[in-house]
Amino acid sequence: MKIAIASAKGGTGKTTIATNLFEALRLEGNFTVDFFDTNVGEPDAHLFLDNIYTEQTNKEVVNIKIPLFDKEKCTYCGKCLHYCEYDAIVMNKEDRNIYLIDNKCTSCGACIYVCNDNAITEIDKEIGIINIRENKSSDNQGSRFIDGYLNIGHPFVSPIVQSMKTKLITGQISIIDTAPGTSRAVVEALYDVDYIVLVAESSAFGLHDLQLMVKMLNELRKGFGVVINRYHGEHNIVQEYLEKAQIPLLMEIPFKMEYARIYSESELLVNNNDDMRKKFLELFEKIKSEYMLKAMYR
Amino acid sequence: MKQIAIISGKGGTGKTSITSAFASLAKNSIYADCDVNASDLHIIMRPKVKESFVFSFNQKVKINQQECIKCSICFNVCRFNAVDRIRNNFYVREFSCTGCDLCRKACPVMAIEKIDNKAGEYFISDTRFGQLVHSRLNVGEDYSDRLIDDVKSYACNIAEEKKLDNLIIDGPPGIGCTTISTINGIDLAVLITNSSKSSLHDLKRSLELLKTHNIKASVIINKSNFNCNITKEIEEYCLENGISFLGKIPYDRNFTYGMLEQKSIIEYAPFSATSDIIRKIWEKILKL
Structure with missing residues (x-):
């Protein structure tokens, strides 16, 4: 099952949800889970998961073909x-x-x-790299961490995302973290996944950008649900919208200074808070049942 | 005229919130929303659209099934996996199509036609802060950098015509094509970062990009009280690398409350400590 975490707005908590969901599942030990960070412009997930994986990386250079004129x-x-x-x-x-x-x-x-x-031949131009790392410990063998880096100054990210997606293994759980926005690179990351978790912030900007994303996913005909992050417990415009549009609400994470601090140190909530670990496992169960439901009606 | 772009590596650091605060303070300025993929500035600026322009960059294509002879040439020439083969019929996957037009040119029976692709629109509007050039891009469109070029050059022209002092640009996150277009030709980049390790990581990549383009960089730490150690680390990093450090803005709920009333923080809480900090930062920016 391929689960992507996305949002049009930046900084809503995509990487937080992706890394914590990943770690909660990995600690359960029943599955082999792969992690893909497709935000190749600014890949951050490795900061949260570095200690799980070997330092030794399998580097792959991503090239595009450009013409050379004779x-x-x-x-x-x-x-x-x-x-x-x-x-x-x-x-x-x-x-x-x-x-x-x-x-x-x-x-x-x-x-x-x-x-x-x-008169034209094609030569390779390096536009970025992909890192593939293996799980350090012996339990949860085969779990991989894959992220991509865009060479600074090169404008197009889609080819890197494309070649990262060739590393997906079917029949295995993969968590795919994405770049913010609704650009083609994001579509590239999303178009063949099984389920999409949208992360929304409960603010006016958050709602506006969530609606953009919903429009896009409806056009792509993808199943999706929403996680509301940094919920303040008052009048919640995002929740209201979800009810009206009949979009499943998968999880709510309240705003807490404690969480912000854990995040700022690049640590995981599930490792610091048992309650959170339970919540993320529940999130996975919800994703699974939502996905099954969608598959039944297809 | 001075071109100032507010950008960040990581998303959601507070670019638009801070841009709108600057808009409340700036005089004789024009604004451009260059975060075309998820533009939000209009929520606070409440623009009244004066003129609108259609933006269509690359036209997409469609395969006419009646004329198609199933030769699969289009399928083979497309490098973007945008031609789908379903039971020996060929379809164009619209979201993957970049509009390079090669399949249409290569088709031996001319079964592929261009379809009108209105990629988006851009507007010139009046707001209570001055004029705003903003846009609406259809979802899943790439090459949004072209739209940014249009938005920016339009705003520049007006600024020069009217002899305005500043062009203030709300930029996109990341370091890809959209950011490269946004920073092209600007005088000053204001990077917004947060006090987290991942923000610092992204900040370094953004600074590197600005260096390759020879653009003066300055840094603001927003939500600076989440982790004081990292705030300090970022400050020191700026000092060591000769980057102007503009100030620290602590986490303030007034940003979100103001947003709900479509106000910038300067309008919503003019006497708050945060507003004072932003005023000081704006004065510093004008001197840079």
């Missing part, structure tokens, strides 16, 4: 220029010069497809 073979016909939808190719016919603006190239392959003169 200035001798090129006839400067301009077809590639015409095919490139991103204006990434600059050509000057008189000077017989053609080059690529690296950061605009999305590696779609249109230029090499159209070139009749064999």
Whole structure:
């Protein structure tokens, strides 16, 4: 079962929910659980889970293919220029010069497809890395921690998320932490998961962004439920909305200075609070039953 | 004209809350909401839309099933896994399509057509603080950096036309394409961070990005009282690396209460200690 944790707004507690749910399940010991941190721009989950995993990492470089122009073979016909939808190719016919603006190239392959003169070859450009780490202790063997890092300065994150997702093992529980927003990189992380846990903050900004996400998931036809984080116990606009829209509320976490402190030290709630551990296991049960329900009606 | 962008590595550090507070203090300024994926600034600024523009960047495609000869060329050329094969029929997965248009150009029977893709809209609006350029992006759209470019250049033009002092930009989280577009050509980046280890981790990555773009960086710690040790660590880090440290804002519920009334903290609690801190920070920013 692939469970993704998402939200349009940043800082609602995606990583908190993801890492704690993961650890609660892992400590139960009945399952092999994998963790994926697909927020490759700013990956944080490792700060919370570092001590569980070996320092030794299996590094994989993520490359995209970018065109290399052979200035001798090129006839400067301009077809590639015409095919490139991103204006990434600059050509000057008189000077017989053609080059690529690296950061605009999305590696779609249109230029090499159209070139009749064999003047374009493709070379690898490194855009980031994926780290794969194994579980340290002997119990819960096979549990892996996988995160990706975008090279600073490179604009496109989707290819890294894509190649991280090839590491998913079917039939195993995987927790997938995502980047904030509703961009294509987030869709890439979400489109083939089984269930999505949205994390919302009970504030006006939180509600607005939750609605954005709900709209997107409805279009993607995904099953999802909501965790309200930092709930203050007063008039709760997010809860009201969920009732009206008939979206399952999976869990509520009250705002507590204690929790904020535990988080700020990059520690896990489930390791500091037995009650929380129970709550996160309940969350998993809820996710499971919601997912089954959805599957029954499909 | 000075371009100031409020950004952060980690999300939810308080960019929009602090931007709206600055808006209450700034004079002769224009504002741009560049967090196009989850824009919230309009909730507080309550804009009255004066003009709107359609933003369509890359057009998406659709396969005409009657004309398709199932040759699978489109399936093979697409590098974004956006062409789906279901029982030998081919469909375009709209959310994965980046609009590179290669499948349409490669199709031997021209069975693929462009569909009008209105990726979003952007607006120029009046608010009680001045003019605001903001946008609404359809969900699942990528290359939102182009929309940011549009929003920013539009705001810049107005600022120059009207000889305004500041362009204040509410930025996106992260270090990807949206942030790169936002910081392109700005004079000062104000990084909002929190007092947590993960915020510091993200802050370092953001600072590195700003360094590669040669942009002056300054730092505010929001919710600074969650963990005083880390707050201190961040302060020291800024000092050691020659980054202007603007101030610390403790956790304050007035931000959220104000939000419900669509007010910035300066409007909601003008005499609170937090508002005083923000006023001092704003004065510092003007001097930078």
